[in-house]
Amino acid sequence: MTLAYGNMPLDRCTNQRKNKRWLSTEFNHEKSLFCVINDGMSLFSKAEALVPIYLSKAQLPTLSVDSCIYLGKGNLGRGELDNNKFNAISIFAIDFNKLRFSTQEELSEMGQWQGLRKVTANLSAIDASILAIAKGLVHWHISHQFCGQCGHANRSVEAGHARRCSECRNMTFPRTDPAVIMLVEKMFDDGIARCLLGRQASWAQGIYSTLAGFVDPGETLEQAVIREVVEEAAIIAEKPEYIASQPWPFPASIMLGFTAVATSEKIDISQDDLEDAQWFSREQLQGFCLNSTVNDNSESVQYKMSSGDSISSYLITAWLNKTIGKY
Ligand SMILES: [Zn+2]
Numbered sequence: 001m002t003l004a005y006g007n008m009p010l011d012r013c014t015n016q017r018k019n020k021r022w023l024s025t026e027f028n029h030e031k032s033l034f035c036v037i038n039d040g041m042s043l044f045s046k047a048e049a050l051v052p053i054y055l056s057k058a059q060l061p062t063l064s065v066d067s068c069i070y071l072g073k074g075n076l077g078r079g080e081l082d083n084n085k086f087n088a089i090s091i092f093a094i095d096f097n098k099l100r101f102s103t104q105e106e107l108s109e110m111g112q113w114q115g116l117r118k119v120t121a122n123l124s125a126i127d128a129s130i131l132a133i134a135k136g137l138v139h140w141h142i143s144h145q146f147c148g149q150c151g152h153a154n155r156s157v158e159a160g161h162a163r164r165c166s167e168c169r170n171m172t173f174p175r176t177d178p179a180v181i182m183l184v185e186k187m188f189d190d191g192i193a194r195c196l197l198g199r200q201a202s203w204a205q206g207i208y209s210t211l212a213g214f215v216d217p218g219e220t221l222e223q224a225v226i227r228e229v230v231e232e233a234a235i236i237a238e239k240p241e242y243i244a245s246q247p248w249p250f251p252a253s254i255m256l257g258f259t260a261v262a263t264s265e266k267i268d269i270s271q272d273d274l275e276d277a278q279w280f281s282r283e284q285l286q287g288f289c290l291n292s293t294v295n296d297n298s299e300s301v302q303y304k305m306s307s308g309d310s311i312s313s314y315l316i317t318a319w320l321n322k323t324i325g326k327y
Contacts, residue, residue, distance in 0.1 A: 003246040004309040005132040007125035010072025010091060017070045017159035026073070026090040027057070027065040033089055034060055034068070035131065037138040038096035041113040042131045050122050052131060053111045054091065062100050068092040069137045069160030071130060093134035093160070095141065117250065120309040128309075129247075136249025137161075140174045143251075148172065177253045180224045181212035183315040184237050185325050186262040186279070193327035195285075195319055196235060196262065198269070198277035208278070208288075209306035210315050212255070225258045233277045234268035237261060243324055246311040257311045259325050285320050 016022045026032055033054035036043050045051040057063065071091045096104060116135055120128045137160060144163050147154055152167035163172045184196040197208040213228035215221060225240040237260040246255045267277050280303075288305045306312040318324040 002125065003244060003311055003314055004120055004125070005129050005247045005249070006245075008072070008129040008133055008247075009126050010074055010130065012072045013070065013090075017161065023070065023159050024065055026070070027068065027092070029090060030057065031089050032057055033091045034063070035071070035091060035093050035134045036096050036099070036107060037093060037135050038107075038113050040135060040139065041115050042135065043107060043111045044114050044119065045111050050114065050119050052123065052127050053107075055107075059106075060094075060099065060103060062103070063094065063098075066156060067098040068094050069134070069141070069156075071133060071137075091130060093138055095138045117307070117309060132247060132249050136247075136252060137174060139249070139251045144172050175252055178215040178221070179212055179248070179253045179255055180215060180221055180228060180258055181210050181255050181311055181315070182225045182229065182237075182240065182258040182260050183210050183243075183319050183325065184229055184235060184260045184262050185319065185327055186265065187327045188265070188279075192281050193325075194279035194281050195316070195325075196229070196233060196267070196277060197280055197316070198232060198274040200273065201275040204304070206302045206304045207306055208276075208280070208303060209310070209312040211274075211277070212312070214253075215256075221256055221258070225260055229260065229262075232269065232272045232274055234264075234266070234271065235262050236264040238263055239326075243315065243318070244311065246314075248311075255311045257315050259315075259319070261326060282320055285316065288316075 033056065035054055043053040045053060069092060071093055073090045074088050116131050141156060141160065141163070145154055146152065147165035147168060147170050149170040150165060150168045152165055154163035154172060155166055157164045161174065185193055187193050196211065198211055199208045211229055211232050213224065213232070215224040222240040226237055229235050229237040240258045240260045243257040243259060245257065248255045269277050288303050305316060315324065
């Protein structure tokens, strides 16, 4: 199983995209497509089916190549892409704010703007992955407009995969912040295996998720797993084992999924920002509903799984089905 946002099918053309002539040819190709990001949202058809709208160059008449971000090109010579709509087509991302006002109005008339995570369940794995990288890179450009060395304006270079200071020439590159996310399990004295899940106060009522946190500088991923579990729940864990990773450009992370085995049982959340953390058996987890299908009812706390597009949901489901973990 590939996790959501991890199905980017395009050849990123890393070696070619620095070549301005090559880039210009791709940019001007009549079949090239452009994916517009507006305040973090993507453009979809107005129909309920929510088909992502990729625009042609002809629909964006005043667009300049310097304001676009090259995402990649289809047709990797792989059979599964032969009938794909992205076959041999270059796809670019663009910030809505780089378009002239009349084009902005036309786009907003043409479709509807939706946040990607809200609609991922209705999208193909390929569309979700392409829209995710577009969203992440557009956000990176917006948040790195100025040089971190001298404070002068940065300019987009290398097909949107770097920004260079107009004054001191310092180069800034898109960053990806690693975060570990772990399914911690324990065999209790009553012979029942349980896993440790927590929730933050800002989440919708009842949602519980695996613990997670950013990797510190100078820390291995395994050390980060052990440290985060102690910090968030005061649980001692060992034997971290890597399971899978997931691009998470919301705004700029990669989630690195692990299992670990707890050697202590008593939870204490007083030292961190979790609202609650609990041990859950498989029997209890089977009572969790997908949160998107449950109506909130403030009178009764109903436990819910974290969002289906997340690696948290994947880890919990895999542990429930005994495909990961020791117990
Ligand atoms: Zn500078």
